[in-house]
Amino acid sequence: MNPPDITFPPREPTTASDQAPVKILVVDDVPQNLLAMQALLQQPGLQLLTAASGAQALELLLDHEDVALALLDVHMPEMDGFALAELMRGAARTRDIPIIFVTASPGDPLRLFRGYEAGAVDFLHKPLEPHVLLGKVRVFVDLHRQRRLLRQRNEELERMLKLNEVMMAVLSHDLRTPLSAMLMSAEVLKRLAVGDAAQRAAQRVKDSGRRMSHMIGQLLDFSRIRSGSLALDMQPHDLRAVADTAVAELQQAQPGARIEFSTGGDLAGRFDADRLAQVFSNLLGNALQYGEPDEPVRVQLDGSDARELCFTVRNAGRLSDEVLQRLFDPFKTARDGGHDGLGLGLYIVRQFVHAHGGRVTGRNGADGVEFEVVLPRTPPAAAG
CATH class of the missing domain: 1.10.287.130 (Signal transduction histidine kinase, dimerisation/phosphotransfer (DHp) domain)
Known part of the structure; x- marks a missing residue:
């Protein structure tokens, strides 16, 4: 069986690992078949791992990582191709290796079903057609190279x-x-x-x-x-006290700021007071900056629910649909060409609230723009 005139195009290496050859495992108990496979597939950029039994194949898989494709003969003594495939699927490092079964038997629906159940992606029937074999192998080699390149770029x-x-x-x-x-x-x-x-x-x-x-x-x-290094100091606190602290600091910087409070229910909970003070500060600062100057910012604290704490910050005005769609995106001010800040305030609000196991929403309400924050009184991580 002479190799056809089909070669795998070279890939320009981008890193040292990209120069590593693509590994293909070939398993067959007949030496002549292994030689024929080697004659067909031995090309620059490919490394063939050949085994004469399932046991040898498992040893090779222990020694070699990042195998792109396995060509398994179905009929082998002691451990046939199906049994080998099932063992490969049972191991974390080999379960994702694509498997093509090679068989001399005619198409048998039961045998095909068992092969696909064992994890096969395709079947090839002997005598092998060289162009068909090389065409299928080339697809998996290209896919493997693309996955390797994507993995390298993600790592970088x-x-x-x-x-x-x-x-x-x-x-x-x-x-x-x-x-x-x-x-x-x-x-x-x-x-x-x-x-x-x-x-x-x-x-x-x-x-x-x-x-x-x-x-x-x-x-x-x-x-x-x-x-991922954000840490929370979860302690018992009163939400009104945290809000008062944030308002006092803000009014010191903006003496003319008008902020109105309304409260109800039990405002005790377990949370990081400094982070929540920053949530209040960012929401209040945002409301004062973009609200109507003649209208006050209204803050409502609600502790009527036994399981949750809720607070709402409202200001006069209205947000466009475009702004609402990316309200909590980072650096949105910079993208819009603004110079009032980094555009991180609302992004940080959402991240701090989510870290407490809560949720935050921004919307246009009947009385203007409102941001609602809902927090569990005792976050799951702090329960017990």
């Missing part, structure tokens, strides 16, 4: 993302020291300034420093969220 992206998050965390952390000094200096300048112009200039420096500090905090939170 994962490494780049991790490096980016580490650099962002380090950079953000190191920026806080000179920023703190700048804010203290701005406060001193404001107190010592003579004249309205100097007072306004010092206040602008202070306001800009606060915005920068807020952005740095958001970058740090974003880095923790994306790297």
